[in-house]
Amino acid sequence: MNNRQIINITQRYVANTYARFPIALVRGKGAWVWDADGKKYLDFVAGIAVNCLGHNHPAVARAIRQQAAKLLHVSNLYHIAPQSELARELCRHSFAQRVFFCNSGAEANEAALKLARRYGAEWHGGKYEVLSTHNSFHGRTLATLTATGQEKVRAGYDPLPAGFRQVPFSDLGAMAEAIDEKTTVAILVEPIQGEGGVVVPNKNYLQGLRELCDEKEILLIFDEVQSGMGRTGKLFAYEHYGVEPDIMTLAKALGGGLPLGAMLAKEKVARSFVPGAHASTFGGNPLACSVGAAVLKTLLQGGVLKNCVQMGRVLFDGLQALKKKFGFIREIRGQGLIWGMELEHDGGKIVEDCLSAGLLINCTAHKVLRFIPPLVIGKKEIAEGLAILEDVLARQ
Numbered sequence: 001m002n003n004r005q006i007i008n009i010t011q012r013y014v015a016n017t018y019a020r021f022p023i024a025l026v027r028g029k030g031a032w033v034w035d036a037d038g039k040k041y042l043d044f045v046a047g048i049a050v051n052c053l054g055h056n057h058p059a060v061a062r063a064i065r066q067q068a069a070k071l072l073h074v075s076n077l078y079h080i081a082p083q084s085e086l087a088r089e090l091c092r093h094s095f096a097q098r099v100f101f102c103n104s105g106a107e108a109n110e111a112a113l114k115l116a117r118r119y120g121a122e123w124h125g126g127k128y129e130v131l132s133t134h135n136s137f138h139g140r141t142l143a144t145l146t147a148t149g150q151e152k153v154r155a156g157y158d159p160l161p162a163g164f165r166q167v168p169f170s171d172l173g174a175m176a177e178a179i180d181e182k183t184t185v186a187i188l189v190e191p192i193q194g195e196g197g198v199v200v201p202n203k204n205y206l207q208g209l210r211e212l213c214d215e216k217e218i219l220l221i222f223d224e225v226q227s228g229m230g231r232t233g234k235l236f237a238y239e240h241y242g243v244e245p246d247i248m249t250l251a252k253a254l255g256g257g258l259p260l261g262a263m264l265a266k267e268k269v270a271r272s273f274v275p276g277a278h279a280s281t282f283g284g285n286p287l288a289c290s291v292g293a294a295v296l297k298t299l300l301q302g303g304v305l306k307n308c309v310q311m312g313r314v315l316f317d318g319l320q321a322l323k324k325k326f327g328f329i330r331e332i333r334g335q336g337l338i339w340g341m342e343l344e345h346d347g348g349k350i351v352e353d354c355l356s357a358g359l360l361i362n363c364t365a366h367k368v369l370r371f372i373p374p375l376v377i378g379k380k381e382i383a384e385g386l387a388i389l390e391d392v393l394a395r396q
């Protein structure tokens with residue numbers, strides 16, 4: 001089938017929830033993907049920060065083959081070897097002592113919100129409210145869209161669950177003021193806002209939140225669904241700030257392309273989850289977890305984090321150079337291999353022109369071009385991507 005045929009069938013049968021570009025990607029290798037008409041693209045989207053090891057990585061393909069030949073799925077009625085191994089490794093390399101597995105970022109956040117409520121009910125006299133931030137993105141379930149600080153995500157879904165409020169991001173004073181000592185049980189933030197336009201908080205924001213949470217006996221939840229698993233050059237973004245959360249959520253890159261999410265927590269909080277408190281049929285599935293373990297091992301042992309830092313600098317330098325050249329670029333911000341280029345105007349046309357020229361990027365928050373290539377990308381590919389982008393920007 002070619003692009004047109006696939007698009008026709010999609011438009012006829014698939015729920016109309018996505019505004020899609022008019023191509024169907026059918027094959028990938030490293031930082032490159034091909035569409036059904038055979039056209040090649042440099043992939044600076046990576047499945048929106050999912051394909052951390054690029055496409056068709058041998059460690060991922062091997063883990064899939066080996067596990068598929070052994071056992072694809074069993075219920076959480078039984079112990080699952082790849083699940084216990086991945087949980088142990090995630091705990092070894094993070095602040096956490098317990099992991100709950102699920103299948104997506106929204107589910108990981110849903111688990112975090114449910115755990116916070118049970119913790120509040122059990123230890124803090126029924127405190128239940130979660131404070132999050134404007135422009136945040138936490139998912140599309142009813143609870144996670146209510147925690148999300150974007151009106152457009154919530155529109156049409158009233159009545160929303162009670163117990164959520166948002167304050168401006170990177171504003172410690174606003175957060176401190178919003179805390180209700182009788183009801184607030186947790187603060188939920190992304191260490192770097194991804195969907196909100198690649199917004200990096202002030203230097204002391206996360207530390208300040210930690211201090212605030214300690215003082216008020218409130219849980220600190222980091223949503224690292226987008227920033228985690230090496231994206232910022234460290235395994236988890238919180239490591240840059242010298243603070244630890246009480247709960248952290250992961251998904252996207254965790255499965256290297258397979259649906260896998262996780263909620264990690266300190267023991268003092270995690271113990272509020274007891275048998276029957278929460279569950280997921282597919283959560284911690286043998287196939288997804290064996291791939292997750294291979295992804296984690298490759299990130300930690302394969303020089304990938306170092307590459308992310310080095311290539312991140314190359315990409316940042318290139319984007320800064322473009323900023324100097326084109327007056328309509330307002331700001332470049334990010335860390336590691338997540339960068340945003342804020343424009344003076346809507347970025348939709350630039351994204352379309354890049355796609356026509358063979359470069360996949362996307363636009364968040366209307367005006368912010370986002371660059372989130374695979375963490376294994378090389379210098380030559382970054383140079384190629386920047387050259388395409390420069391050409392497109394020059395034509396605007």
Ligand SMILES: Cc1ncc(COP(=O)(O)O)c(C=O)c1O
Binds near residue numbers: 139226227
């Ligand atoms: C920070 C953050 N949290 C949660 C989510 C939701 O993840 P999912 O789409 O896997 O449910 C996203 C998705 O973009 C995200 O960026």
